[in-house]
Amino acid sequence: MNMVTPTAPHVYLEDIAKYDGQDILLKGWLYNKRSSGKIRFVMLRDGTGLIQCVGSINDIGEEGFAAVDSLSQESSLMVVGTVKAEPRAPGGFELILKQVIPVHVAMGEFPISPKEHGTAFLMDNRHLWLRSKRQVAIMRIRHAIVKAIRDFFDGRGFTLFDPPIFTNAACEGTSTLFETDYFGETAYLSQSGQLYGECGAMALGKIYTFGPTFRAEKSKTRRHLTEFWMIEPEVAYMDMWGAAELAEDMCCFIVQRVLETRMEELKVIERDPAILEKIQKPFPRISYDDAIKVLKNAGHDIEWGGDIGGDEETTISNLNDRPTILYHFPADLKAFYMKRDAGNPKLALGFDVLAPEGKGEVIGGGQREDDYDVLVSRIKEHGLNVEDFEWFLDLRKYGSVPHAGYGLGLERTVAWLCGLPHVRETIPFPRMISRLKP
RNA sequence: UCCGGAGUAGCUCAGCGGUAGAGCGGGUGGCUGUUAACCACUAGGUCGGGGGUUCGAAUCCCUCCUCCGGAGCCA
Known part of the structure; x- marks a missing residue:
C-alpha cells in the first residue's frame, strides 16, 4: 500500500467549502468513476461526503490516467487537487486533480454495485x-x-x-x-x-x-x-x-x-x-x-x-x-x-x-x-x-x-x-x- | 410456533413440459464534461438440496433447507 503523504493539507469532505480555490489532499475510497478518452471522472467518498474529482490529461498525464484506470469500485486512494466551486456538482464543489495515489486496489469486484439489490443480499453484505x-x-x-x-x-x-x-x-x-x-x-x-x-x-x-x-x-x-x-x-x-x-x-x-x-x-x-x-x-x-x-x-x-x-x-x-x-x-x-x-x-x-x-x-x-x-x-x-x-x-x-x-x-x-x-x-x-x- | 410468498448468471429478474435469457455489474476497445454516463464486443449457470412423474423437468408432484412478509410477544 502506498502511504506516501503529499504536502497538501488533508481535508475531510464535510469541510470542503472552507477550501475553495486551495490545493488539498483527500483520503478515501472510489465510489464510482466515468471516463472519456482524454478525461477521467472519479467519484470519491471519505466517510463524511462525496465529491467528483476531474482529471484531465494535461493535469495528471498518462501516469495519472493509469492510476485511475487501475482502481475499481471501493478501491482506496488519496488524491491531491484544487477545490473548485461548481454549481452543477451535487455537493457544490469539484476537485481538479493534480495527483492520484492508489492506496489499495480492491481484490475483485465489490459486491454492492450502484444498482438495485434485495434486502437479503444487502444484509448478508x-x-x-x-x-x-x-x-x-x-x-x-x-x-x-x-x-x-x-x-x-x-x-x-x-x-x-x-x-x-x-x-x-x-x-x-x-x-x-x-x-x-x-x-x-x-x-x-x-x-x-x-x-x-x-x-x-x-x-x-x-x-x-x-x-x-x-x-x-x-x-x-x-x-x-x-x-x-x-x-x-x-x-x-x-x-x-x-x-x-x-x-x-x-x-x-x-x-x-x-x-x-x-x-x-x-x-x-x-x-x-x-x-x-x-x-x-x-x-x-x-x-x-x-x-x-x-x-x-x-x-x-x-x-x-x-x-x-x-x-x-x-x-x-x-x-x-x-x-x-x-x-x-x-x-x-x-x-x-x-x-x-x-x-x-x-x-x-x-x-x-x-x-x-x-x-x-x-x-x-x-x-x-x-x-x-x-x-x-x-x-x-x-x-x-x-x-x-x-x-x-x-x-x-x-x-x-x-x-x-x-x-x-x-x-x-x-x-x-x-x-x-x-x-x-x-x-x-x-x-x-x-x-x-x- | 402458525399463516402467506420467494429461491434461475456476481446482482435484480423474465422464462412455467421441448436447445438457459435480459438488464445491470465484471473484462476488452472507443470517446475531452460525464454525473445510476454512453457505444461496440466479451466472459459468466449443478435453474436451493434430495426423491418422483415423463420420451423429455428450471417448469408438474412429494420432501427438506434457506430467506422474506405477517401473527403472537415486546422497546
Whole structure:
C-alpha cells in the first residue's frame, strides 16, 4: 500500500467549502468513476461526503490516467487537487486533480454495485453495505440521537448508571431470556436494566441507563431485534405523569437536535423534515379505556382487557401527527413491578408513547410498586421466585419512595425519525432471529 | 410456533413440459464534461438440496433447507 503523504493539507469532505480555490489532499475510497478518452471522472467518498474529482490529461498525464484506470469500485486512494466551486456538482464543489495515489486496489469486484439489490443480499453484505450513502446517513443520525439523549439527561442533572448485562433472574418474562453458562451456573443476558436502575434512583435521585438489551423472542417483524439498545431513566419521588412528561420533553429535544444537526442526512434518506417539525409539546394523552372505544369505532375486534396489538397501535398512532401517550392499562397486561391506580386497582400506572406514522411503541414506562408487601405478592402472582428479588425488595424496606421511569428503544426511535419501515437498518449489525452474521 | 410468498448468471429478474435469457455489474476497445454516463464486443449457470412423474423437468408432484412478509410477544 502506498502511504506516501503529499504536502497538501488533508481535508475531510464535510469541510470542503472552507477550501475553495486551495490545493488539498483527500483520503478515501472510489465510489464510482466515468471516463472519456482524454478525461477521467472519479467519484470519491471519505466517510463524511462525496465529491467528483476531474482529471484531465494535461493535469495528471498518462501516469495519472493509469492510476485511475487501475482502481475499481471501493478501491482506496488519496488524491491531491484544487477545490473548485461548481454549481452543477451535487455537493457544490469539484476537485481538479493534480495527483492520484492508489492506496489499495480492491481484490475483485465489490459486491454492492450502484444498482438495485434485495434486502437479503444487502444484509448478508451488511459490513460493506454500511459504506453506502444512505447507510452512512442513518448511522450519523443514530449518533446524533444517542448524543441528544445523553445531553438531555446530563443537562437535567441525571447520572449515567450502567446496569449489569449478566443477570441471575428475569424481570419481564422467563421465556425470552438468552441463557449463558456462568462458571457452572446459569446467567441470563439482561432484558432490561430497569430493576438495577431503580437501585440507582434510590442512590442518586435521578439516573438513566444506556446499554444493550437482549430478548430471545422469536419475533419476525419489522420492529424487533434480539439485541437492541435501550435507555431507561428512573427518578425517585416521581409519579407516572412526571415520567410521561419527561418522555415528552426528551422526544422533543431529540427531534429538535436531529433537525438542527442532521438536515443533510435527512435529505439523503429523503425524510421530510416538515413531519419532524410537527413533533411539539403537548403530546395527546389517551387512556386505555378511551382507546378501546376509539378502536371499536374504527372497526377493531377488541374488548376491555385485551392487548393492544400492532394493528391497534397503528390506528391509535395515526390519530395524530405527533406521538400519542397511551396510559392506564389493565394491570393484568403489565409487569409485576408496575404500581396500580389507587382509585381502580384493575388499572396500572403505566404508559406507552406511540410514535406517529404508524410506527408504534417507542417508549414504555410508568410508576413502580413501592409497597413491600404488595410487591412480594405480585412477584408470587407472576410465578417468580421471591429469593431472586430480595435485593430488589430491599429498596422497599429501606426508605421506599414513589418512583417512576421508562424505557426508550433506540432502534425504534431511529426508525421513526428516519422514516424507515424496518429497524434492521438502524443499527450497524442487527441481530434478529435469523441473523447472526456478519 | 402458525399463516402467506420467494429461491434461475456476481446482482435484480423474465422464462412455467421441448436447445438457459435480459438488464445491470465484471473484462476488452472507443470517446475531452460525464454525473445510476454512453457505444461496440466479451466472459459468466449443478435453474436451493434430495426423491418422483415423463420420451423429455428450471417448469408438474412429494420432501427438506434457506430467506422474506405477517401473527403472537415486546422497546
